[in-house]
Amino acid sequence: MVQIEHLCKSYNNKEVLHIDALDIPAGQCFGLVGNNGAGKTTMFRCVLDLIRPESGIVLSSGSDIAKSEEWKAYTGSYLDENFLIPFLTAEEYFAFVAKVYSMSVAEMRVQLDCYKDFFNGEILSQKKYIRDFSLGNKRKIGIVAALIVQPKVLVLDEPFANLDPSSQLKLRKLLQDLQATKTTTMLISSHDLVHITSVCERIGLIEKGLIIKDLGQDEQKLKELEKYFAP
């Protein structure tokens, strides 16, 4: 579903990302872990065509994301709060996103109902703008906005960060359920090894722009990651 080939990105002549080949099949949940500045967000930005790599291509459903914009129709993403529209209310934002993806209001409401528990009564009907929500609630809004469009490809950058423990568990359950349907290809980065190993069936370990380990479906991946990140 998502393929990366010879992807290189540099800032000020310093290479920050170098991925020779990465193939994420349809329906797979791919986790990305790495230290700060390892290149996780840069990779996601390349996948979303937000930055131009020096070389290499990212293919989504076989087409180059830099040349065709068809991927936007089936891709949902949330990177950080800068991708929210701060002066809208949560409802307005969801309605805007729904409109962009040609969803009806009724469809949007049905979708939002699925996330009522995740919202914990703190998001909808609050009569406040997104900018006035806490960081955690902003993240919830962004994640749900990415999910309600029922994407075939879902890109989430550190979705568990800033969430309270109960919301983290709810999100984990949501992503696990989504993964079980095998309808959505997911790319998720996180610093939380427990969550990411329980959600993702495959984990890439990124360090200084290189994917140095590609851990598949084995029981030992959490232990291996813990061993790697141990001080």
Add this chain to the structure above:
Amino acid sequence: MITWNDFIRNEFKSLLRRPSGIDTLVGKILLLVLVLMIAAYFAVIGYMLPIILKQVKTGQAPLEIINGIMVYYLLADLFMRLLLQQIPAGIITQYLVLNISRKKIVSFLLTKTFTNIPTTVGVTLWCSFSISQFGISIDCALWLASVLLFLLINSLLITILKNSFETGLWGTLTTLGIILTIGGTNYFGVIHFSEVIKIFLHSAVYEHQVLILIPLALLFVLIVQTWKIILSATYKEINAKYSLRRVTSSVYADEFFSYWSFEWKQFWRNRRTKTAFLFQTIIFTFLTMNNIMIFRKESGWMSTLLPFVFLFVAVSVPLIFLQQTVFLRESVFFDKLATIQFSWKKYFIRNYLIGAAVTIIYYLIFLVLLLMMSQYLLVVWASIFVIFHIGITSYLTLYSSTFSKARFRNDTSPWFNYEGAAFLPWYIFIIFSVEYFIVPIILSIVTRFVSEIAAMMFCLIVGITGIAFYKQWFAMLYRGFLKRRYIMMEGFRAVS
């Protein structure tokens, strides 16, 4: 699918829902009043321009004069854009990851490039001038369209100039070079650019209509070039480069220095404050030089503009003053100060004194100038203004800053940018407007109904009373500030 209507609706929401009170009904009404007031101001100037120009007694018609000096207006417009106009890429980050084609986003941004303050001011000013010359007619529309065409060319040109170089400095230097070259060569008669502009302005109205195709072709070429620049700006790395530089230049010290040096660093390492300061200094220098030239030429009609010029400069004085108080609204600074033992009273008084000192320095420069020119009435008038300003308006300005809940982005323009965001919050402009008009209004009303002496005495007494009761002023300011301190901190968090 998203339509242009959705884009525009979001733009309006972004403007009307800005923090610091504009989302209230009163805020919206005040904003509307402010917009109407500013529009009326420029419209009146445009309409009155022929009357002022008739005093020149050069035998030329006002339209001829304006067509002749239009090149200087356009250069001034270009200069304003150099300071004010930003590439309007900031707000679209959110759209880029949604199912909206980049082409549509770039088209929208390109249209946004045309709509900005210099263009709006130009259209308002020249629209009323055109009506005063031609009446409401086809000729009026054509002349205005020709001017608008040049304004749009300027709008695109500045986007290209500011974004075609590796660093912003080269863009600035190139633009200044172009302005000085065209202005200089025209002034000294090497190349008559004013005649070229004149031809295009005439051609639209009288003959050789086909000539208008030249600026149209230029506009088209610039649109294509600007399209490319905006397209590349929609890639995050371009923005990242700029924002990175801006954030780096305005990065706050990791450790807390004494607030004096901290404040200075915050000022000097911040591109916005430096730009605003530079802008004012240039304006002030220009106006001072302009005044000297006016008096040397002893041109009667220009002398009548002096009070207005003085007023303009007087308005820029509180702007410098506000730059001191604006630090209160910088959340990082505020939060740090709020968590340590800190004398807010001293902070306010110091800022007040700095503002007063700057006002007095400006006043003294003008005083020398006015005395040299034997403009004694203006000396009295300026003195009253300064006393009134120190005693009343500067205090009110400082007081108003304690109401702000806004947090400013590091990449915010010193003035309104395309997103409607500004370094100074919207209500400061209302205060400016009040400051601009309050003394003339009081003077004219009291003069009208009593006498000029009484008007001057009234302003003088009010100003001196304000200065005499400064302790009470500050006690009130301090109480108000303490009351709103936590709301402000909450506000900082809320809008962060």
